[in-house]
Structure formats: structure tokens, C-alpha cells
Amino acid sequence: MSPFSGLTLGVVVTYLSLIVALPLAALVWQSTKSGDTGFWQSLTSPEAVSALKLTLLASLAVALVNAIAGTVIAWVLVRDEFPGKGVVNALIDLPFALPTIVAGLTMLALYGPRSPLGIDVAYTRTAIVLALLFVTLPFVVRTVQPVLQELDRELEEAAESLGASDWQTFWHIVFPNLLPGILSGVALAFAKAVGEFGSVVIITGNIPFKTEVSSVYIFGQIESGNTSGAAAASVVLLAISFGVLLLIGAFRRWATRHHA
Amino acid sequence: MGIHVEGVTKRFGSFTALNEVSLDVQQGSLTALLGPSGSGKSTLLRVIAGLERPDAGRVTISGEDATGVAPRKRGVGFVFQHYAAFKHMTVRGNIAFGLKIRKRPRAEVRARVDELLALVQLQPFADRYPSQLSGGQRQRMALARALAVEPKVLLLDEPFGALDTRVRGELREWLHRLHDEVRVTTVFVTHDQEEAMALADQIAVLHDGRIEQVGSPRDLYDQPQTPFVMSFVGAAAQLGERWVRQHDLDLRLEPTAGALEARVERIARLGFEARVELQLAGSGTVWAQMTCAELNRLELERGDTVWVLADRARVFAESS
Numbered sequence: 001m002s003p004f005s006g007l008t009l010g011v012v013v014t015y016l017s018l019i020v021a022l023p024l025a026a027l028v029w030q031s032t033k034s035g036d037t038g039f040w041q042s043l044t045s046p047e048a049v050s051a052l053k054l055t056l057l058a059s060l061a062v063a064l065v066n067a068i069a070g071t072v073i074a075w076v077l078v079r080d081e082f083p084g085k086g087v088v089n090a091l092i093d094l095p096f097a098l099p100t101i102v103a104g105l106t107m108l109a110l111y112g113p114r115s116p117l118g119i120d121v122a123y124t125r126t127a128i129v130l131a132l133l134f135v136t137l138p139f140v141v142r143t144v145q146p147v148l149q150e151l152d153r154e155l156e157e158a159a160e161s162l163g164a165s166d167w168q169t170f171w172h173i174v175f176p177n178l179l180p181g182i183l184s185g186v187a188l189a190f191a192k193a194v195g196e197f198g199s200v201v202i203i204t205g206n207i208p209f210k211t212e213v214s215s216v217y218i219f220g221q222i223e224s225g226n227t228s229g230a231a232a233a234s235v236v237l238l239a240i241s242f243g244v245l246l247l248i249g250a251f252r253r254w255a256t257r258h259h260a
Numbered sequence: 261m262g263i264h265v266e267g268v269t270k271r272f273g274s275f276t277a278l279n280e281v282s283l284d285v286q287q288g289s290l291t292a293l294l295g296p297s298g299s300g301k302s303t304l305l306r307v308i309a310g311l312e313r314p315d316a317g318r319v320t321i322s323g324e325d326a327t328g329v330a331p332r333k334r335g336v337g338f339v340f341q342h343y344a345a346f347k348h349m350t351v352r353g354n355i356a357f358g359l360k361i362r363k364r365p366r367a368e369v370r371a372r373v374d375e376l377l378a379l380v381q382l383q384p385f386a387d388r389y390p391s392q393l394s395g396g397q398r399q400r401m402a403l404a405r406a407l408a409v410e411p412k413v414l415l416l417d418e419p420f421g422a423l424d425t426r427v428r429g430e431l432r433e434w435l436h437r438l439h440d441e442v443r444v445t446t447v448f449v450t451h452d453q454e455e456a457m458a459l460a461d462q463i464a465v466l467h468d469g470r471i472e473q474v475g476s477p478r479d480l481y482d483q484p485q486t487p488f489v490m491s492f493v494g495a496a497a498q499l500g501e502r503w504v505r506q507h508d509l510d511l512r513l514e515p516t517a518g519a520l521e522a523r524v525e526r527i528a529r530l531g532f533e534a535r536v537e538l539q540l541a542g543s544g545t546v547w548a549q550m551t552c553a554e555l556n557r558l559e560l561e562r563g564d565t566v567w568v569l570a571d572r573a574r575v576f577a578e579s580s
């Protein structure tokens with residue numbers, strides 16, 4: 001223990017309490033205002049369950065697609081040289097800078113009824129996935145990129161001299177080193193997708209049982225004055241997300257078990 | 261047989277790392293590529309391994325043209341200065357890697373890995389991860405990993421460069437015994453002339469992308485063909501056109517025919533050996549090496565005038 005660890009620990013606890021723990025506690029408290037039955041009803045309403053399922057499945061799918069696409073993009077950005085690489089690299093972060101509602105509008109213009117590309121996926125589940133892919137793109141790219149930059153090229157040369165093909169070298173040597181980074185990115189992308197509102201609210205049409213995700217459902221509940229119902233749905237969403245994040249975290253610890 | 265390098269040139273942009281280098285390495289020998297940093301020694305080793313593609317020239321390994329052959333098909337074992345340990349695999353996993361890639365039967369892999377663990381004396385560490393090993397242990401693991409696939413040629417790039425002096429000495433002795441035991445054609449890169457002299461049967465001295473001289477440690481020391489080899493393999497002093505080993509400088513207290521007059525600037529006693537720094541009457545300074553016993557006999561003091569005889573000095577042909 002360093003002499004500062006007591007102080008830093010105190011600062012961290014206070015900070016996390018103010019920024020994370022208190023708001024979450026307030027949310028849980030809000031969700032119980034309508035009593036046990038009210039809480040339970042808000043949770044088990046078929047519309048809420050349907051929205052929750054859709055949210056989790058879409059988020060998982062998006063996180064997985066990004067795991068692969070993000071890794072490939074990071075690979076190209078680190079290992080390949082091409083004109084305009086700097087611009088492409090800067091482009092990756094733009095989905096973060098764009099207000100998500102603008103992202104939703106842009107998506108609708110591109111892939112909606114009046115799509116210049118002839119692709120109309122508006123008001124479908126495909127549209128949700130597309131919108132979520134857009135807003136979660138940077139995570140895996142940005143968590144894998146530094147790992148790949150730091151990765152000792154001699155590892156690959158050693159594998160090669162030992163007889164490994166390019167694919168075998170990637171699978172046995174490079175991938176295990178990238179995995180912790182990929183998992184961090186996946187966790188972030190999943191969390192962001194679960195809570196995403198702005199980009200999906202426009203393009204989905206919010207059709208209950210079809211394209212309505214939890215965040216939009218919760219917003220609807222607030223609009224109609226059922227704040228404790230909204231809070232209850234949020235709490236469940238958070239609890240499940242927390243579980244998934246813990247799972248990814250455990251997997252990540254397993255992937256870094258060799259670190260002394 | 262062995263390794264045959266012929267007219268290899270390698271450029272990185274405008275920098276010529278290797279300039280028409282040719283070298284023969286005998287089957288079963290232990291050869292050192294010796295030179296200062298930037299001399300091209302590592303590049304030459306990497307060209308032999310196939311990790312660099314030469315711009316010109318040929319590499320033949322065990323009689324087969326390997327110039328265009330991928331590293332994984334060359335049958336070479338490569339050991340890196342910084343170990344290149346697969347840190348997500350145990351010691352056992354690291355050593356087994358090449359065998360697993362070759363899809364050898366599980367029992368065979370296990371037996372071979374056990375054999376190698378014994379050879380590099382790492383049995384107690386078989387299930388540890390590289391991060392739990394010392395530098396010397398990691399390098400022995402890397403050696404076992406390279407030997408596991410029974411390479412035709414073992415290539416080591418500054419294998420002891422990252423280790424402290426004591427471990428370096430131990431590992432050097434150990435590599436020598438290992439080579440006696442395994443007899444695989446071995447080439448190692450070093451910038452340390454003592455390491456090259458202590459280990460190698462044959463040394464190739466590289467300088468500015470060229471091989472200056474190839475020979476046994478004794479040849480290089482006794483018959484250097486260029487001033488660079490003379491001063492890099494052992495030390496040498498320059499007296500005008502002449503080059504001489506410091507221990508061949510003969511100090512006289514009386515004026516002597518053919519000797520240079522000099523003044524003693526500084527005396528350093530290093531235990532067995534002593535160094536006497538001399539200001540030459542013409543110009544320049546040199547230091548003479550002798551035993552402390554000899555220094556005592558001469559009874560030299562700082563400021564004394566001596567006459568320096570350099571009978572065994574060499575004169576090299578122009579522009580080498």
C-alpha cells in the first residue's frame with residue numbers, strides 16, 4: 001500500500017458515489033414507489049418484456065459484429081499503409097461526436113422509404129441493428145488498436161519460424177493477445193447499445209412487440225406519467241446489463257490469467 | 261552443406277544494410293556474426309532465416325536454395341534477443357508450439373517437450389508462464405522452443421544481449437556445452453568480441469554492411485586484414501600508418517633506435533593488468549598494456565619519459 005492509497009481510495013469512492021451509485025440508488029428507489037405489485041406489473045407487462053428481449057438480443061448481436069469488424073478495422077489501421085489513413089482513423093470516432101438523434105435522421109434518409117440506395121429497412125429490426133452498429137463502431141477499434149500497436153512483431157516472426165502459417169500465427173499468437181482488448185470493447189459496445197435512444201427512436205417507428213426497444217419503451221412510460229414503471233423497467237435493464245458485463249469481465253480475467 | 265550465402269544485398273530505403281555479402285557456414289559449426297550496431301549482422305541473420313527478403317543474392321541451406329522460401333519452410337530455429345516468449349502460453353506450451361503446428365501425436369509432443377525441458381533444465385518450471393521466469397530462464401525456454409522442431413540451422417540474434425553480465429556468462433558456457441551435445445549448425449549475432457571469441461569456431465566480422473574478414477578467433481586476432489578488424493577484435497592503437505596491439509608496445513627507459521619518445525600521462529592498475537597512458541612526442545596519445553609485475557619492474561611514474569618500441573606493428577594496404 002502506498003501512502004496515498006487511503007486518500008485515493010477515498011476520492012474514488014466519493015466520486016463514484018456521486019456520479020454512479022447515488023443516481024442508480026435513486027432510480028431503484030423511484031422504481032419501488034408504486035409498491036410491489038406496481039413494480040412487478042411494470043416488469044411483466046408483455047410489451048416491456050418484448051422490448052427488453054429485443055434490446056438485449058440486438059445489443060449482443062451488435063457487440064459481436066463489432067468484435068469482428070472492429071478487430072479487422074483496427075488491424076488495417078495499424079498494419080496497412082494506404083493514402084488517407086489518417087483521415088480514416090479520425091473518421092472512426094465521428095459516430096461519438098454526432099448527436100445520436102442526427103445519426104438516426106441520417107440513417108432514415110439513407111436506408112428509409114426514400115433511400116437513394118434503394119435499401120428501405122425503416123421500421124424494421126434490421127434498422128435497429130444498423131443504427132446500433134453505427135453508434136458503437138469506435139469501441140472495439142479503439143480498444144484493440146493500442147494493443148496491436150504494442151504487440152511485439154517478433155512474436156509473429158517466432159511463430160512463423162516455428163512453422164506456423166499466417167492464419168495459425170494469427171489464431172494462436174495474435175488473437176489471444178488481442179482478446180482482452182476485444183472483450184473490453186465488446187463490453188463497452190454492449191452497454192452503449194443497451195442504453196441507446198436517440199439513433200433508434202426515429203428509424204424504428206417504435207412499433208410495440210416489433211421494433212420497440214427498452215429505452216424507447218421507458219421513454220413512453222415517462223411520457224404517459226408512469227415514472228415508477230419507467231424506473232422499474234430501467235432497473236431490470238440495468239441489472240441484466242450488469243450481469244452481462246460481469247460475465248464479460250470474468251471472461252476477460254480468464255483471457256489475461258497469464259499476467260503475473 | 262551448412263549455410264551458403266552468396267552476394268546478398270539488402271537495402272532499407274536509401275540505407276544499404278548488406279552490400280554483396282557472401283559467407284559459408286560449415287555443417288555443425290558454431291559461427292559468430294560480429295560487428296558494431298548498424299553493421300548489418302542482424303540483417304544477415306534475418307536474411308538467412310527468411311525474415312528479410314534480400315534485394316539481390318542467394319541463400320542456400322543444407323544444399324537447397326532457400327532464397328524465395330518462406331521462413332516456416334526453411335527448417336530454421338530462431339532465437340530473439342528479447343526472447344519473443346508467447347506470454348499467454350506456459351513454458352510447456354511454448355516449447356510444444358512448433359510440434360503442435362506440425363500436428364504431431366500428443367504422446368510424441370509430450371515426450372519431446374519433456375526431453376527438451378531436461379536439456380534446458382526447466383523441468384520445475386514447465387507449467388509456469390513466461391512472466392514468472394527470469395531473463396535467463398526465458399531465453400533457455402526460447403532455445404528449447406527453437407530446438408523442438410529439430411531445425412537444420414539454429415540462428416540466435418544477440419541471444420544474451422538483454423541479460424546481466426553474470427547470467428550472460430553462465431548462459432554462454434551453457435550454450436557451448438549444448439552445441440557440443442546437439443551439434444546443430446549454429447549462427448549467432450553479437451557485438452561483443454569477447455563473446456564471439458569465447459564461443460565461436462568461426463567469426464565473420466561485419467562493418468558497414470560488408471564482411472571485413474572471416475576466420476577462427478585466433479586468425480582474426482593474430483592476422484587481422486584490416487584496421488577495423490584489428491581494433492574491433494581486441495583493441496589496437498594507431499601510430500601514424502602503423503597499427504599495434506597495446507600489449508605489444510614495448511616501453512624502454514633509455515633512448516632506443518626506432519622507438520618513439522613519449523611521456524607518461526597516467527597509470528591505472530587494474531589488478532593483474534596495468535595501463536599506461538602515453539603522450540607521444542609527435543602527437544596523439546596511446547595506452548600501453550602490461551602486467552602489474554612488469555610495471556613494477558619499470559618503476560614508472562607519472563611524467564617520466566619513455567621510448568616506445570612497436571616492433572610487431574602492422575601496416576595495412578590503403579583504403580581498407
